[in-house]
Amino acid sequence: xxxxxxxxxxxxxxNARISEVASAISKDYEGKKLHLICILKGGVFFTCELAxxxxxxxxxxxxxxxxxxSGTQSSGVVRIIKDLDEPLEGKNVLIVEDIIDxxxxxxxxxxxxxxxxxxxxxxxxxxxxxxxxxxxxxxVKYTCFTIPDEFVVGYGLDYDQKxxxxxYIGVVEL
Ligand code: IMP
Ligand code: MG
Numbered sequence: 676x677x678x679x680x681x682x683x684x685x686x687x688x689x690n691a692r693i694s695e696v697a698s699a700i701s702k703d704y705e706g707k708k709l710h711l712i713c714i715l716k717g718g719v720f721f722t723c724e725l726a727x728x729x730x731x732x733x734x735x736x737x738x739x740x741x742x743x744x745s746g747t748q749s750s751g752v753v754r755i756i757k758d759l760d761e762p763l764e765g766k767n768v769l770i771v772e773d774i775i776d777x778x779x780x781x782x783x784x785x786x787x788x789x790x791x792x793x794x795x796x797x798x799x800x801x802x803x804x805x806x807x808x809x810x811x812x813x814x815v816k817y818t819c820f821t822i823p824d825e826f827v828v829g830y831g832l833d834y835d836q837k838x839x840x841x842x843y844i845g846v847v848e849l
Pocket of ligand 1: 717742772773774775776777778779780781825826827828832833834
């Protein structure tokens with residue numbers, strides 16, 4: 676069975692916006708090195724596109740987390756499936772996520788990573804669904820798009836592990 680997917684943001688729109696955000700980040704970190712932390716798996720497409728457009732020196736690391744919860748709700752109890760390869764001590768860290776929904780995953784993760792003494796730690800997300808936020812204290816420094824409360828796929832985001840490779844952002848019409 677094929678799902679029907681309605682295009683919300685085209686590939687051109689997404690790429691143009693990533694370029695804008697990359698310019699802003701490059702400006703903010705001018706003269707510094709930036710350590711990107713890609714949150715697997717959803718953040719991987721966005722991280723690559725963002726990293727290619729940054730003009731400051733970049734290093735990359737990857738982390739995989741899973742939040743226990745029923746169905747589409749995350750619980751806030753986050754399990755680290757794959758930890759970072761390198762320490763964060765003294766680094767300017769930018770966490771790169773696909774989407775901030777309730778904010779539970781990120782609020783936990785930021786607290787964990789702060790313990791590792793980075794010089795700075797900020798958050799960058801491709802999509803933000805502020806209507807769904809439970810953890811209001813999560814500060815997102817860079818957001819590409821704010822979207823309504825709809826379930827989206829593509830550009831790394833999945834529905835049951837499908838559609839991550841779509842080059843645009845779409846809504847699954849259930
Ligand atoms: P949070 O802890 O509720 O903020 O969970 C965020 C995570 O839920 C994201 O990293 C995604 O993996 C997943 N998620 C939330 N909304 C969507 C969506 O619309 N499409 C696909 N995955 C989503
Ligand atoms: Mg995710």
